[in-house]
Amino acid sequence: MAISSLSATTIPSLNTRNSTSNYSSKLSSFSSLQFPAQLHRLQFRNGGVSSHSRPRNLPLVAAKKQTFSTFDELLQNSDKPVLVDFYATWCGPCQFMAPILNEVGAVLKDTIQVVKIDTEKYPSIADKYKIEALPTFIIFKDAKPYDRFEGALTKDQLIQRIESSLNVKQ
Amino acid sequence: MAMSGFEGFEKRLELRFCGDDPVTADNNLGLRLLGFESLEQVLDAVQCTVVSAVANQYFDAYVLSESSLFVYPTKIIIKTCGTTQLLKSIRPLIHHACNLGLTLCSCRYTRGSFIFPKAQPFPHTSFKEEVIYLEETLPTDLCYRKASVMPSKTTTHSWHVFTASDQSHLIPNDMYTLEVCMTELDRVLARKFFQPPGGTKSGDIAGKEMTKITGIGDINPRAMICDFAFDPCGYSMNGVHNDRYSTIHVTPEDGFSYASFECVGSIFDDDIEHLVGSLRKAVQVFRPATLSVSTTCASHEVWPRVAHALEPLGLKCRSCAADEFPAAGSVVFQTFTARRK
Numbered sequence: 156m157a158i159s160s161l162s163a164t165t166i167p168s169l170n171t172r173n174s175t176s177n178y179s180s181k182l183s184s185f186s187s188l189q190f191p192a193q194l195h196r197l198q199f200r201n202g203g204v205s206s207h208s209r210p211r212n213l214p215l216v217a218a219k220k221q222t223f224s225t226f227d228e229l230l231q232n233s234d235k236p237v238l239v240d241f242y243a244t245w246c247g248p249c250q251f252m253a254p255i256l257n258e259v260g261a262v263l264k265d266t267i268q269v270v271k272i273d274t275e276k277y278p279s280i281a282d283k284y285k286i287e288a289l290p291t292f293i294i295f296k297d298a299k300p301y302d303r304f305e306g307a308l309t310k311d312q313l314i315q316r317i318e319s320s321l322n323v324k325q
Numbered sequence: 326m327a328m329s330g331f332e333g334f335e336k337r338l339e340l341r342f343c344g345d346d347p348v349t350a351d352n353n354l355g356l357r358l359l360g361f362e363s364l365e366q367v368l369d370a371v372q373c374t375v376v377s378a379v380a381n382q383y384f385d386a387y388v389l390s391e392s393s394l395f396v397y398p399t400k401i402i403i404k405t406c407g408t409t410q411l412l413k414s415i416r417p418l419i420h421h422a423c424n425l426g427l428t429l430c431s432c433r434y435t436r437g438s439f440i441f442p443k444a445q446p447f448p449h450t451s452f453k454e455e456v457i458y459l460e461e462t463l464p465t466d467l468c469y470r471k472a473s474v475m476p477s478k479t480t481t482h483s484w485h486v487f488t489a490s491d492q493s494h495l496i497p498n499d500m501y502t503l504e505v506c507m508t509e510l511d512r513v514l515a516r517k518f519f520q521p522p523g524g525t526k527s528g529d530i531a532g533k534e535m536t537k538i539t540g541i542g543d544i545n546p547r548a549m550i551c552d553f554a555f556d557p558c559g560y561s562m563n564g565v566h567n568d569r570y571s572t573i574h575v576t577p578e579d580g581f582s583y584a585s586f587e588c589v590g591s592i593f594d595d596d597i598e599h600l601v602g603s604l605r606k607a608v609q610v611f612r613p614a615t616l617s618v619s620t621t622c623a624s625h626e627v628w629p630r631v632a633h634a635l636e637p638l639g640l641k642c643r644s645c646a647a648d649e650f651p652a653a654g655s656v657v658f659q660t661f662t663a664r665r666k
Contacts, residue, residue, distance in 0.1 A: 307378035307379065308529055311527065312530075316529070
């Protein structure tokens with residue numbers, strides 16, 4: 156599965172998945188749902204998503220499960236540790252990181268896989284990992300959170316952080 | 326006192342904007358929509374770069390090569406040290422904000438007295454030049470303006486204030502700002518802000534260590550800290566907690582050692598006593614021989630707590646000057662020196 160699918164507006168991999176037709180039609184409505192802007196405030200206020208911020212016209216369990224298994228599948232299928240950047244489009248420090256992540260992804264392409272998750276589009280994933288500050292980076296090893304740090308960094312700092320995290324803890 | 330060295334004393338600029346368009350209420354992001362590219366242009370004009378940054382749902386906080394930048398939906402605060410030309414950021418900021426449908430409604434510029442005033446570039450060569458520059462740069466609808474130099478017992482320590490406001494923003498809100506400037510830092514404590522010899526670590530890793538060993542991390546345990554250690558010495562941090570920031574900058578070199586601590590709060594805070602504890606802890610990190618505190622507030626409940634916080638630490642209040650400014654409210658400037666043993 157392409158990494159970019161997670162940060163795209165739709166979730167194309169799901170449409171091609173062998174799911175029931177009912178299920179995928181509900182999911183496609185999920186991807187086109189517009190979250191009102193106030194939602195992102197509600198989500199973070201208590202460090203988690205409050206129940207009334209979830210879309211009402213979707214089976215909650217199904218949508219959540221499918222989103223997770225997509226992300227979880229990416230984690231499971233990866234042969235390398237995965238660096239996940241939790242960001243928001245409106246976050247200045249996250250914009251600062253964008254070119255840096257591209258460079259670091261290229262430099263460390265044999266060490267780590269870089270994935271970006273838009274916390275506005277995937278609030279349930281952001282909630283699961285209790286994302287409050289942006290950007291938040293989580294390094295997943297063997298599909299589990301291994302290291303976590305918050306805030307933007309310069310390229311050299313990020314490379315050093317990733318390398319020392321993966322080396323020392325072994 | 327050294328003949329020349331790094332200028333720790335900062336220049337601080339706070340610009341408030343308002344939107345004519347109620348549509349901006351829809352996403353409430355205001356100035357945060359500026360985008361990092363535009364901010365980079367502004368910082369370029371000031372000659373600073375970003376070394377660390379973090380955001381939450383209320384604001385963006387940046388640690389710069391020469392201090393800090395905070396971007397809220399309707400206000401922007403830039404604090405820079407060294408020989409940066411901070412006032413040059415005003416024109417590009419007004420321009421970029423205008424593209425977002427935001428207009429400037431008030432401006433506040435404050436600074437202490439430079440340790441090395443002759444090293445400053447135009448327009449920071451004198452307060453008079455700075456005021457002239459501000460007068461020429463600010464739009465005319467900011468028609469209420471005041472500039473004042475607030476004195477202490479020594480001519481080397483004054484507090485310079487310039488504020489300007491339009492018709493509708495004369496009355497300040499409930500937020501207060503505390504700007505603490507410390508000089509002649511305890512030498513042993515200042516040494517903690519030098520990178521250890523034999524291999525300099527990456528700025529953010531070294532920064533985290535400094536935050537921990539100096540006790541800066543304990544000043545406000547609820548805050549998320551973005552820190553950075555400079556090479557070979559120096560330290561900066563921003564603390565972020567909900568919509569509040571705090572910021573510390575350290576120039577540890579003997580002969581011109583300097584540290585600043587700034588924090589904000591509301592006069593309606595339940596835990597305003599918390600401020601006393603934070604201020605004490607911050608000052609204890611550095612044990613300066615001299616310090617000044619400038620309290621900007623709509624009313625008078627904050628500045629008396631300052632002396633109350635510091636006197637038990639052996640710091641005696643030597644001067645207290647107060648004045649009123651458009652949009653800012655009261656500014657009270659107090660200086661303290663360590664009691665002789």
